[in-house]
Amino acid sequence: MLPWTTYEAMYDAALNQPEAFWLDAARRITWKQPPVTACRARTDGWHDWFPDATLNTCYNAVDRHVQDGRGGQAALIWHSCATKERQVVTYRELQGRVAGFAGGLRSLGVEKGDRVLIVMPTMIETAIAMLACARIGAVHVVVFAGYAGPELARRIDDVAPKVIITASCSFQGQTAIPSAPALNEALAEATHRPQACVIVQRKACPASLLPMRDHDFHMLEHFAPAEPVMLRSEDPLYILHTSGTTGHAKGIVRDNGGHAVALALSMELIYGCKPGDTFFTTSDLGWVVGHSYGVYAPLISGCTSVIVEGGASASAIHALCHEHDVKCLFTTPTQMRLMRQESRHLSGAILPAPARILVAGEYADPTLLDWARSYFRKPVVNHWWQTETGWSITAHFFGLPEREPVALMNDIGRPAPGFRPATVPSIPEERCGEIVLSLPLPPGCLAGVWKDRAIRAPAAYLDETRRYYRTFDEGMIEANRAVHMLGRSDDVIKVAGRRISGVQIEKIIASHPAVHACAVVATPDELRGQRPVAYVVPDSEAECAPSADEIVARVHEVLGRWIGLKEVRFVRQLPTTVSGKITRKRLLVS
Numbered sequence: 001m002l003p004w005t006t007y008e009a010m011y012d013a014a015l016n017q018p019e020a021f022w023l024d025a026a027r028r029i030t031w032k033q034p035p036v037t038a039c040r041a042r043t044d045g046w047h048d049w050f051p052d053a054t055l056n057t058c059y060n061a062v063d064r065h066v067q068d069g070r071g072g073q074a075a076l077i078w079h080s081c082a083t084k085e086r087q088v089v090t091y092r093e094l095q096g097r098v099a100g101f102a103g104g105l106r107s108l109g110v111e112k113g114d115r116v117l118i119v120m121p122t123m124i125e126t127a128i129a130m131l132a133c134a135r136i137g138a139v140h141v142v143v144f145a146g147y148a149g150p151e152l153a154r155r156i157d158d159v160a161p162k163v164i165i166t167a168s169c170s171f172q173g174q175t176a177i178p179s180a181p182a183l184n185e186a187l188a189e190a191t192h193r194p195q196a197c198v199i200v201q202r203k204a205c206p207a208s209l210l211p212m213r214d215h216d217f218h219m220l221e222h223f224a225p226a227e228p229v230m231l232r233s234e235d236p237l238y239i240l241h242t243s244g245t246t247g248h249a250k251g252i253v254r255d256n257g258g259h260a261v262a263l264a265l266s267m268e269l270i271y272g273c274k275p276g277d278t279f280f281t282t283s284d285l286g287w288v289v290g291h292s293y294g295v296y297a298p299l300i301s302g303c304t305s306v307i308v309e310g311g312a313s314a315s316a317i318h319a320l321c322h323e324h325d326v327k328c329l330f331t332t333p334t335q336m337r338l339m340r341q342e343s344r345h346l347s348g349a350i351l352p353a354p355a356r357i358l359v360a361g362e363y364a365d366p367t368l369l370d371w372a373r374s375y376f377r378k379p380v381v382n383h384w385w386q387t388e389t390g391w392s393i394t395a396h397f398f399g400l401p402e403r404e405p406v407a408l409m410n411d412i413g414r415p416a417p418g419f420r421p422a423t424v425p426s427i428p429e430e431r432c433g434e435i436v437l438s439l440p441l442p443p444g445c446l447a448g449v450w451k452d453r454a455i456r457a458p459a460a461y462l463d464e465t466r467r468y469y470r471t472f473d474e475g476m477i478e479a480n481r482a483v484h485m486l487g488r489s490d491d492v493i494k495v496a497g498r499r500i501s502g503v504q505i506e507k508i509i510a511s512h513p514a515v516h517a518c519a520v521v522a523t524p525d526e527l528r529g530q531r532p533v534a535y536v537v538p539d540s541e542a543e544c545a546p547s548a549d550e551i552v553a554r555v556h557e558v559l560g561r562w563i564g565l566k567e568v569r570f571v572r573q574l575p576t577t578v579s580g581k582i583t584r585k586r587l588l589v590s
Contacts, residue, residue: 002268006402007414010269011481014417014442021417022049022443026257028264029300030064031055032230035257039440045466046448046457047440048234049258056228057237057256058135061299062098063228065091065275073276074304077324078124081310082171083204087124094128097221102132104220108196110162112137112229115239117161117194119152119183121145121170122285122309125200125217127295129165130285134237134256137229138162141239141251144286145170146177149185156190158251159239159450165198165217169205171310176205233257239450240288242387250460251450252388254291259390262444263297266391270383270416271328272356272398275302280321280354281330282312288387289360293330297391314339321354329354333364333382334576337517340371344541353378356398360385362582363485363503365510366410384412384485386471388461390444392416393437393471394483414481418442422468423477432476432486432501436468474501493522493530495564502584505532505565508558509551514542519574521587523567531564535571535587 003024004010014021022038035053042048062075071092078087089097110116116133118140120126126142133140141159143152145167156164166183169176183197199207200217209216237259239251267273279298283289285307298305306324308316317339321329336359353376359369364382372380383395394413415421419442425433439462448455461469474486486501493500502520509518516539525531534555538545548568555565575586 002399004400007397007400010397010400011415011417015420018418022261025265025443026050026053026261028268029055029257029260030060035233041440042457044448044457048447049255049443050233050261053233053257054230055233055257055260056135056230057260057296057300058098058102058131059228060260061131061134061296062091062095065299065302066095068302070275070302071095073302074324075299076124076127077278077304077306077320078122079306079308079312079316079320080123080171081308081312081316082174082176083202083309089124094131096225097128098131098135099225099227100221100223101128101217102135102226103223104198104215105132105138105163106136106226107220107223108163108198108215110136110138112231113139113235114162115139115141115159117155117159117164118142119145119147119164119166119179120200120285121167122290122294122307123167123200125167126285127307128221129198129217130238130291130295131299132226135228136226137231137235139236139239141241142286142291143241144284145179146172147182149182150189152182152186153189154249155241156186156194157192158241158249160192160453161194163196163198164194165200167200168202168207171204173310176202178205178207180207231256234447236447236455238291240291240387242288253447253450253455254390254444255447258443258445258447259296260300262391262442263292264300266416266444267297267301267303269397269399270392270395271330271358273298273301273303273328276304277327278304278306278324279328279330280306280317280324280326282308282317282332282335283330283361288390289330292390311335311338314342318353322352326354327356329357331357331359332361333359333368334362334582336364336368336372340368340375341516341539341541343375355379356381358383358396360392363412363506365507367507367511369410379409381409382412384473384483388446388458389419389441390446393419393421412483412485414483416442421471421477421483423475424463432474432484435471435473435475435477435483436463437471439467439469441469493520493532495525495530495532495562500532500559500563502532504559505534505555505563508555509534509536512546512551512554514539514544514546515551516540517574517582519582519584519587521584525564531566533567533569533587534565535569535574537571537573 033054035050040051075091075094357380381396385392396413420438423433505520517537522530
């Protein structure tokens with residue numbers, strides 16, 4: 001039961017008495033040695049949460065729920081959009097499979113601190129591998145299953161895994177893609193040599209196991225079960241690579257204790273979930289949302305987690321939510337746009353929707369959110385976070401009795417406890433600027449970056465004073481702490497000395513009823529420095545296609561003619577990352 005009734009009371013408690021706040025939050029976790037200190041500065045200038053306390057994340061996610069009588073409850077529900085397979089695994093079954101596979105990893109020489117590279121699509125076995133690593137103190141490094149050999153080789157050389165775990169194939173749509181060619185290419189190119197590879201054999205495309213190198217995943221599940229290893233709170237749980245904010249791939253390191261506390265608090269405070277509730281994220285387990293809210297947060301909180309392989313259709317999402325009585329759906333704006341497009345072809349009664357729906361991963365324009373609220377007839381909100389933070393920087397707080405102000409519902413909300421944002425304007429007296437976060441960051445955020453086989457302070461993320469974490473996102477902050485997102489720092493367009501975010505223009509274009517999606521980027525202009533160019537994906541189901549003149553007029557009417565939008569390019573689709581974010585840098589303009 002949360003002790004606060006209002007957002008202000010909650011946020012002020014974390015702001016003014018952080019030590020007491022976070023030690024109280026830590027009571028949601030089962031510790032071997034409970035913490036007596038919440039936060040401690042490190043010699044490298046970064047910070048550790050709950051230093052010298054001990055726990056095991058796998059025990060908190062699995063074993064304690066079995067001991068508390070929840071062994072028969074579903075822990076993981078898996079649906080494959082590619083093969084139409086389904087699995088339901090209870091907490092008791094999960095405990096047995098994870099403990100057995102952890103024993104199997106031990107038989108391959110994996111011990112505390114060793115890295116294990118997991119190159120897998122979203123499957124039950126992916127979650128089992130992650131939890132088994134956490135059980136014995138190994139550090140898992142999950143990599144998206146669609147990466148080619150050279151990218152895998154870079155990950156292998158970066159983290160030097162003792163073991164690599166992969167599936168015999170993944171899927172693109174309904175097409176099976178064998179994994180052996182990419183794995184073999186990566187191992188031939190990498191300088192590091194793992195001791196073994198573990199293969200999950202899939203019926204659609206089984207692999208030939210190489211003697212002396214390859215081991216069958218399910219055979220390893222039958223080894224003598226390994227007991228949870230007690231770890232220091234600051235010991236690493238996983239490494240997850242991101243290329244998001246500073247250009248090149250970085251291994252973000254997450255700790256055990258702070259991560260568990262933050263995710264347990266977030267499930268109650270932000271998502272309003274309690275033990276026994278069902279949580280559904282459409283994210284691939286290779287991304288941070290899949291780590292945080294596909295596996296760890298729901299399981300640590302005693303919830304049931306629904307995970308899917310492949311892109312789920314609107315009808316499939318509705319059916320899964322109805323069948324499993326989903327309380328909270330976590331998806332992306334890209335997935336929401338696809339659902340909007342498909343919804344026009346659905347007939348019959350609309351199935352009951354989850355109690356609440358949250359989107360993240362990229363900015364969701366108000367038009368899309370309004371459609372979703374009308375379609376689902378339930379609260380649909382955006383929130384903001386990064387791979388580096390591991391949970392929400394800003395959010396809407398469904399666990400608090402206080403109703404969120406209506407004015408906030410179309411934006412990214414207010415700061416979660418422990419996040420203290422400020423803006424750094426590039427032009428004096430401007431309200432907007434890059435959003436920075438005062439140090440220390442709250443629990444659950446990056447414990448550092450993986451470099452030279454060690455955990456380093458994330459210097460690339462710090463400002464010149466080393467007092468602030470740079471988000472590389474632009475926005476503004478209201479007096480009531482509401483944060484308005486304007487886009488990435490490098491997406492800001494400078495027109496004749498005035499700055500305008502591409503997101504501001506995109507909001508207006510997206511409000512056109514015949515626009516499915518859009519992106520705005522800058523192109524050089526001899527007279528004005530830069531000018532915006534809009535890329536627009538028309539809605540194929542609209543009665544009348546949008547015209548360039550309509551779009552330009554709409555933007556100028558709202559923002560003014562000084563914006564200088566003249567060029568609108570109609571395209572069939574926008575370039576996106578494998579996780580669904582629009583990659584504006586790939587929109588080349590002449």
